[in-house]
Amino acid sequence: MLLFELHNADVRYNGRQVLANVSLSIDQGERVALVGKSGAGKSTLLKLFYEQQRTDAAIVPQDLGLVKPLSVFHNVYMGRLHRHRSWYNLVNLIYPLQHEKAAVKTVVDSLELGEDMLFASVGELSGGQQQRIAVARAIHQGGRVLLGDEPVSSVDDHQSRVVLEAISAAYQTVIIAMHDVSLALAYSNRVVGLKDGRIVMDQAAAGLESTDLDFLYRS
Numbered sequence: 001m002l003l004f005e006l007h008n009a010d011v012r013y014n015g016r017q018v019l020a021n022v023s024l025s026i027d028q029g030e031r032v033a034l035v036g037k038s039g040a041g042k043s044t045l046l047k048l049f050y051e052q053q054r055t056d057a058a059i060v061p062q063d064l065g066l067v068k069p070l071s072v073f074h075n076v077y078m079g080r081l082h083r084h085r086s087w088y089n090l091v092n093l094i095y096p097l098q099h100e101k102a103a104v105k106t107v108v109d110s111l112e113l114g115e116d117m118l119f120a121s122v123g124e125l126s127g128g129q130q131q132r133i134a135v136a137r138a139i140h141q142g143g144r145v146l147l148g149d150e151p152v153s154s155v156d157d158h159q160s161r162v163v164l165e166a167i168s169a170a171y172q173t174v175i176i177a178m179h180d181v182s183l184a185l186a187y188s189n190r191v192v193g194l195k196d197g198r199i200v201m202d203q204a205a206a207g208l209e210s211t212d213l214d215f216l217y218r219s
């Protein structure tokens with residue numbers, strides 16, 4: 001099933017073209033890595049995809065979008081606010097319900113965030129922990145597709161793999177911008193390379209070597 005489709009998409013910011021003539025279709029079940037240098041247009045492309053599936057896409061934005069004074073539990077639970085009526089959300093935000101706590105804890109555990117931090121304020125945690133909380137919120141949300149904008153940029157290699165495994169277990173369809181080429185190849189089945197706002201590569205990940213992507217990073 002077709003989930004995303006762009007035909008000759010152009011995006012300009014203040015008259016400057018940042019995406020040019022982008023045509024791309026993505027089907028359910030695909031695991032797409034978006035690769036390319038900083039400024040190539042990956043975030044802008046993810047935003048176009050998000051606009052096409054707002055109600056069914058979970059997103060891990062680059063700035064994470066966490067509410068820092070609130071706890072890990074509250075931030076992760078926010079992924080499911082839309083599933084419940086406001087009175088239920090209000091009760092659960094004030095007196096977290098056992099089964100909601102258990103559900104959040106399961107996701108938090110899967111990302112190797114200790115359960116002792118469930119009620120810590122997110123603002124007190126490290127950048128890598130915060131990044132995993134934003135991923136936890138997207139996993140908890142569920143939906144048809146996860147869109148991730150550099151969701152492992154602040155964690156080490158082991159944690160990157162933990163995060164990408166958890167995402168893969170939770171979502172059949174993912175589109176993730178990643179700067180680590182070997183992780184991109186390991187956790188995707190399709191690699192879309194951007195350079196100066198254009199798609200210059202769109203290939204199956206199988207059979208590609210990291211060095212095949214080097215040209216994307218040359219100026």
Ligand code: ADP
Pocket residue numbers: 013014018036037038039040041042043044045177
């Ligand atoms: P990437 O995610 O690959 O780093 P982006 O999509 O964030 O690339 O950015 C592509 C280009 O668009 C960059 O040159 C960036 O400076 C510019 N850009 C992104 N967002 C804005 C914005 N809101 N206003 C103006 N320029 C922007």
